[in-house]
Amino acid sequence: MVDGGRAMGDLETVRLSKRTLKDSAEALIRRALLDGVMKPGEVYSANSLARTLEISNSPVREAMMTLAERGLLELVRNRGFRVVEMTLEDRLEVYELRRLIEVEAVRRVAGLRLSESVATELRRLADMTIVAFGEGGEGLISEYLEADHQFHMYIVDLLGNRRWSDMVERLRDQSRINGFYMHLREAGMVKRTAEEHLALADAIISRDVQRAAEVMDRHLEYARPVPPAE
Incomplete structure (x- = not known):
């Protein structure tokens, strides 16, 4: 039995x-x-x-x-x-959607009164992107992008809206597929985007809604697809 x-x-x-x-x-x-x-x-x-x-x-x-x-x-x-092979048009569509929903997510989170533990974790995740970049910029770009992903998803998850989080995560992955962001190091953009994480975390924690939205909108410029030169 x-x-x-x-x-x-x-x-x-x-x-x-x-x-x-x-x-x-x-x-x-x-x-x-x-x-x-x-x-x-x-x-x-x-x-x-x-x-x-x-x-x-x-x-x-x-x-x-x-x-x-x-x-x-x-x-x-x-x-x-x-x-999946993303065309320029596909990437532009994803970029436009990300601007619409990720900037708005940051705007709403910045209007919240975050607990001390949440603020501490947000700062830690922002710092981790700096660590992943490396003191002399020698960090692996894949490790940096994963730290970047965790930081941004933590912000969106603070809304407590599962569908919003799921949509952002899907769009972020679609914008990164095919190694699209692996060029960031050569373009000298990794250090700037990492530092913007610190500015974004500071604006959110201080509840500066306008500055947080402006930083996020500017931050997403790295994701804007650029048509190839003719």
């Missing part, structure tokens, strides 16, 4: 392990998509990625389905998943 409590515990362990594998696979594949390691237009199968990651096929396929829902991959019947 099977012990019902023990069986349920075993089932929860299986579910937890599967969820952990799926989340880990999703994080690794997302990083490869954003860094440009997985090339735009290329088709990748769940089987081949599972072998590369040395985990079972099921959590990898689930992870790729999630990333397809988030606009980073496209399902190709009987072949796998194609990496």
Whole structure:
């Protein structure tokens, strides 16, 4: 006779392990998509990625389905998943939406009375982008972009609006796919954007709504797609 409590515990362990594998696979594949390691237009199968990651096929396929829902991959019947290739028009659409909803999110958060612990965490995350950049600018650009992402998502999450957060996260990932921001170091823009995080955190904590919105609007200039020179 099977012990019902023990069986349920075993089932929860299986579910937890599967969820952990799926989340880990999703994080690794997302990083490869954003860094440009997985090339735009290329088709990748769940089987081949599972072998590369040395985990079972099921959590990898689930992870790729999630990333397809988030606009980073496209399902190709009987072949796998194609990496989305963002056109200039696509990037302009994403940029315009980000300006609309991220600046407004900052404006609203700056109007809140934040607790001391929240203000401390906001400053810490802003500081972490400086740390990721490196004292002499030698930090990995991928590490900087991840610290940047955590800082901005923390701000939006303070609104307590799950759909708003989800929309911002999707748009931020879509704007970064194909290694689009990997040029920031060569353009000399990383140090400036990192320092703007400190200014943004200060404006939010001091409840200076207008300055916070202005800093965020200016900060998003780095994400504006520029047409190639003719």
